[in-house]
Amino acid sequence: MNPQKEKAKTSTPRKKKKIQFSKFYPDFLIERDWDRCIKCKICIRECTYEAHGWDQKRETLTEDHSKCVGCHRCEAMCPTGAITIRKHPSAFREHDTWKPWFIKNVYKQADTGGVLLAATGCAVPFRNYWDHLVLDACQVTNPPIDPLREPMELRTYLGPKPDKLEVVPEDGRFQLQTRIGPWIKLEVPIMFAAMSYGAISLHVHQGLARAAKELGTLYNTGEGGLHASLYEYGSNTIVQCASGRFGLHVDYLNAGVAIEIKIGQGAKPGIGGHLPGEKVTEEISKTRMIPVGSDAISPAPHHDIYSIEDLRGLIYALKEATEYKKLVFVKIAAVHNAPAIASGIVRAGADVVVLDGLRGGTGAAPTMFRDYVGIPIELALAAVDERLRQEGIRNQASLVVSGGIRCSADVVKAIALGADAVYIGTPALIAVGCTMCGRCFTGKCPWGIATNNPELIKRLDPETAFEKIYNLVHGWAHEIQELLGAMGLNSIESLRGNRDKLRAVGLNEVELRILGVKHAGE
Amino acid sequence: MEILIPNKEQSGCGLSGVINRKGELIKGEVIIESICCQMERGNGLGAGYAAYGIYPEFADYYCLHVMADNKQALKEVEEILAHKCYLVHQERIPTRATPGISSPPRFRRYFVKPRYEGEIREICEGTADEDDYMVDLVMLINKNVAGAYVISSGRNMGAFKGVGFPDQIANFFRLEEYSAYIWTAHNRFPTNTPGWWGGAHPFTILDWSIVHNGEISSYGTNRRYLEMFGYHCTLLTDTEVVAYLLDLLIRRHGLPIELACMALAPPFWQEIDRMEEPEKSVCTAIRAVYGAAMLNGPFAILFAYNGGLVGLNDRVKLRPLVAAKKGDFYYMASEEAAIRAICPDPEEVWCPKAGEPVIVELEPDTIPNQRSYLRGEGVQVSAPICRFPTAVEEDEEED
Incomplete structure (x- = not known):
């Protein structure tokens, strides 16, 4: 018998709510300026992650920061500009190795046992070579060309090009012999x-x-x-x-x-x-x-x-x-x-x-x-x-x-x-x-x-x-x-x-x- | 990728060229007078000449003009030549002490054939074509022998160049003693220069010689394109790529010279879009296939070969070029004054348009080993072309 399995079996019937560490430390903070807010509830409608809520009893808006993904939709749609989404100011003790990113990822995986999922592209600050390359410009010996006055061509043909072209004169015109394209x-x-x-x-x-x-x-x-x-x-x-x-x-x-x-x-x-x-x-x-x-x-x-x-x-x-x-x-x-x-x-x-x-x-x-x-x-x-x-x-x-x-x-x-x-x-x-x-x-x-x-x-x-x-x-x-x-x-x-x-x-x-x-x- | 190649140089210069279509020889004084008329276009940091038809006694042999910094470099070159060539004659290129020219390099010329005749043929195995063989040899010397450069390598022609004003260089090489049926000359105004003899114009490979006024902004693209075909740019100047491009496009790829000129300075897409077939397909293919051969940036060039002289401007004519004719003589120069200095009463003087080549070839069978790259009678290319022999001329002859 696998002792771990047995343990798991015994623990399932107690339907006690498990502690979710990852929920404690949200990435973003939803800040509402109550002087501006007119309680129109647009933010609730716009947020697909249900970070905004409505407290029926107190007749007021609520926020669940842990659900905010930082998409700024509510901020953009708020008719009175009452909402600001900012990085959550709550901080862990500073540590160059154990940055909040890694700590929070560990919490997430400990909570779910799953694979970390992400979108966009690589978020690690590897050297960005584009930002280390600069371009040339003409001075004196050759004139810069003004694209507003002169033709400036961006046309590009994709596809295999032959090493060389063969042409033959035919009826006073050159005809292509080499097959090209598509x-x-x-x-x-x-x-x-x-x-x-x-x-x-x-x-x-x-x-x-x-x-x-x-x-x-x-x-x-x-x-x-x-x-x-x-x-x-x-x-x-x-x-x-x-x-x-x-x-x-x-x-x-x-x-x-x-x-x-x-x-x-x-x-x-x-x-x-x-x-x-x-x-x-x-x-x-x-x-x-x-x-x-x-x-x-x-x-x-x-x-x-x-x-x-x-x-x-x-x-x-x-x-x-x-x-x-x-x-x-x-x-x-x-x-x-x-x-x-x-x-x-x-x-x-x-x-x-x-x-x-x-x-x-x-x-x-x-x-x-x-x-x-x-x-x-x-x-x-x-x-x-x-x-x-x-x-x-x-x-x-x-x-x-x-x-x-x-x-x-x-x-x-x-x-x-x-x-x-x-x-x-x-x-x-x-x-x-x-x-x-x-x-x-x-x-x-x-x-x-x-x-x-x-x-x-x-x-x-x-x-x-x-x-x-x-x-x-x-x-x-x-x-x-x-x-x-x-x-x-x-x-x-x-x-x-x-x-x-x-x-x-x-x-x-x-x-x-x-x-x-x-x-x-x- | 060689990243240690020093900066290419940029220049604004004076050009002059003359050709006699019947192959009549023109004295050195003529071209010297013409280029010296454009003294203001240079600054004493480079001048040079190319002359065609100067070695009739060795017309079947490639003549290598070698410039060397020291004896050791020359020795290494000679060792390579001894292995790779049949050497019929060699000598110092005659020079004379000239005020203003200090510590010049050594110059020697070698008249060679790329392979041994008859029984020892296998030594030169490799490329079948003699010209390809010579190109490889020149690349080998320029790339591998420190301090030695082959500055010209054609048959019955030679390049003479160095650091100085055109009159000084002409005097140094005793050019008044030579006569040629084509002369080109260059007066240089480099803007960031080492005092470097190899960097003066003309640039040559085989019998191609180029003099150039301008800057080739597409140099990086052109150089890397040429490297794919085994050409290595060693002379630190953008003009070098023109010589190799001509050799590749015209001699190796067999493009008609009109189309090769079109590849170097092609029409704009907006013009091509308005063309009719088959010109439209030809132009489109030229631009798509030879895009990396396009010379971009301001330039006026004169290039010559055993049989012709061609002038060409960039696509938007950012540098001056004037052409003129009188009888069998055709002249091209940066300034009209330079032409009138040697031909006061030309029959016709004109400014070629942007990208419009002026192609002047000798009459057929005028000289030994003559080359002609014009195909048939005037073929329509859509892009403007100014060619001699003209189609009209030939029509008249037929009539």
């Missing part, structure tokens, strides 16, 4: 990263799709299938084929201009995904082709890919299924051996390699994976680009990076390090109101983004989503043009891999060598 034309080198319908609302998907169309770029369906209403945006769509193969059929594969095989994700390299059954509504069930209410579990590996030759098999199966009209992307998480893996992927026939870095976002990942698995995208990108060049195969596939790109300067730096284009996910969500509270996996997103609750998704309409996302990328594109002009370049391809335009501040020699940049002052 290529994908991007008017701005920023695409929207894979976020599945299910993880985020249909409205956000509609906004992304429309924004991609207006901006001349692409959005990615993620592994949730493609909702019927989005087929019209096909020419701006990347459909994803991940390990669960949800919603995958031949019309889906042919719906977009590219198919992305998702091998890994920067936020959780080495594991699959899980959409809880509660989030699988009627519409999602149809789109994902699974029963209502059933968990959608994507396995860690693709069960038909146990080695690189299997990947090649899948790449060509997809190409066959789509008659070689679509590009095949292969997305991996940036891990230690990324350069060799990327080289293998290119040789396996991928048209685009996507690298997703340590800081890549997610709606749900085990905290340990989110924070400690994978490597920063800046280093992975530099190493992969250099490796593909050394092998002379850099032109055989485009390189797209994602994971922790926060502003247009990050995009410029990524391209200067060698990327063809970038994916952004988190910035697009922040653009539609996300406050990075990191509770996407609850399905209760009070901003109507990471939820499919029919009431909640009304909080964000597709039109607003489109406008905000469009504005963001439009603004970034302007900034990229200005930065290019300042560097004396009038076309993005002259920035691609141009590490001379970067200088590092405060990095050591190993980091400089990997990034292939000089230190400022050199």
Whole structure:
């Protein structure tokens, strides 16, 4: 007999309420200014976590700080500005090793025995290399170019490029002999990263799709299938084929201009995904082709890919299924051996390699994976680009990076390090109101983004989503043009891999060598 | 990734070039007078010349002009050459003491063929093509021999360059003693310079020679692109990439010279979007495939080869370039004054537009080992091109 089991048996009948240490020390404090509060109860309606309550007896509002996730919805919606959400001032004794984060996590696991779950991207302050790279600008010997007066080109073609072109004169004109394409034309080198319908609302998907169309770029369906209403945006769509193969059929594969095989994700390299059954509504069930209410579990590996030759098999199966009209992307998480893996992927026939870095976002990942698995995208990108060049195969596939790109300067730096284009996910969500509270996996997103609750998704309409996302990328594109002009370049391809335009501040020699940049002052 | 390569240099300079389409030889004094007319465009920190047709007695041999800091470096070069080449002749490049030029490096020239004739052929195994062989050899010397640089490596041509004003360099190399059917010259105004002889223009590989006024802001992209094809930039100056790009695009990839010029200074997408087929596909493919070869930033360049002289401006014409013709003579320079100094009454003077190459080739079969990169009669390229022989000219001949 297992003594532990026996003990457990005997303890169950006493239905005594167990002490929950994690509830004692909330992260946030809901502060209400009673002079301003008019007791309209909007905060109660807005808060999906039930942090605000109503005391019938005393006819007053109450707060349960332990339920507050810091999403700021109540603060934003309060008509009199009476609410402030702040970091809870209650403090543990200062200790550099045992910071409150670790103490509270131990309490949580002691209370539940579960795996710590988190969202967004890596929250550990590893060195952010973007913040140690600075850009060049022209002075005197070459004139900066003013994008308001001169053409400034951001157009980018994704897809394999031949080593060289052959042309022949025919009837007084040059005719291409080399077979080229298919290529994908991007008017701005920023695409929207894979976020599945299910993880985020249909409205956000509609906004992304429309924004991609207006901006001349692409959005990615993620592994949730493609909702019927989005087929019209096909020419701006990347459909994803991940390990669960949800919603995958031949019309889906042919719906977009590219198919992305998702091998890994920067936020959780080495594991699959899980959409809880509660989030699988009627519409999602149809789109994902699974029963209502059933968990959608994507396995860690693709069960038909146990080695690189299997990947090649899948790449060509997809190409066959789509008659070689679509590009095949292969997305991996940036891990230690990324350069060799990327080289293998290119040789396996991928048209685009996507690298997703340590800081890549997610709606749900085990905290340990989110924070400690994978490597920063800046280093992975530099190493992969250099490796593909050394092998002379850099032109055989485009390189797209994602994971922790926060502003247009990050995009410029990524391209200067060698990327063809970038994916952004988190910035697009922040653009539609996300406050990075990191509770996407609850399905209760009070901003109507990471939820499919029919009431909640009304909080964000597709039109607003489109406008905000469009504005963001439009603004970034302007900034990229200005930065290019300042560097004396009038076309993005002259920035691609141009590490001379970067200088590092405060990095050591190993980091400089990997990034292939000089230190400022050199 | 080599991160220890020192800064590339930036410059604003004067150029001049002249070609006779019938291959008539032009005296050195002519080009010297033209470039010296643009003295204000330099600051005494570099000048150079390229001359074509100067070694008729060794016209079948590659002529390596080697610059060396010391005897030891020269010895190492000679050892490499002894292993890799058949050497028919070598000599000091004649120089004379010139006021203002102190402690110049040593200059020697070697006339070589890349492989032994006949029975000992296997020593040169590797690339079949002699030109590729020579490119590899030049890269090997420039990369591996400290203090020695091959400053030109073409047949029947040579580059002469150094630190000084153009008149001083011409005097130092006794250029008035040479006659050539193409001359290019350069007067340099570097803005951050080591007093470095190798950094003066022209830059060459095989018979390609480049003189350049401007700054190539895309240098980092171009250099890394070229490294993929085995070219190593060792001379610390952005202009070097132009020489290698021309060699790669025109000689190795076999692009027609018009399209190679288009790859270096391509039309804007907004222009391409308005083009018709097949030009639209050709331009799109050129930009997508050769994006990393685009020269971005302000420039005017003159490049020459055994058979032609080409002038090219950047895509938005941020540097001056003037062209003129009189009879069989064609002139290109930074300033019209530099042309009128040697040709007071040109038949035609014009300013080539942004990205519009001026391509002047010799008449067919004028010189030994002549190269021609124009394909057929005037092929329509959509982007403007100014070429000699012109399509019209040939039509007239046919009539």
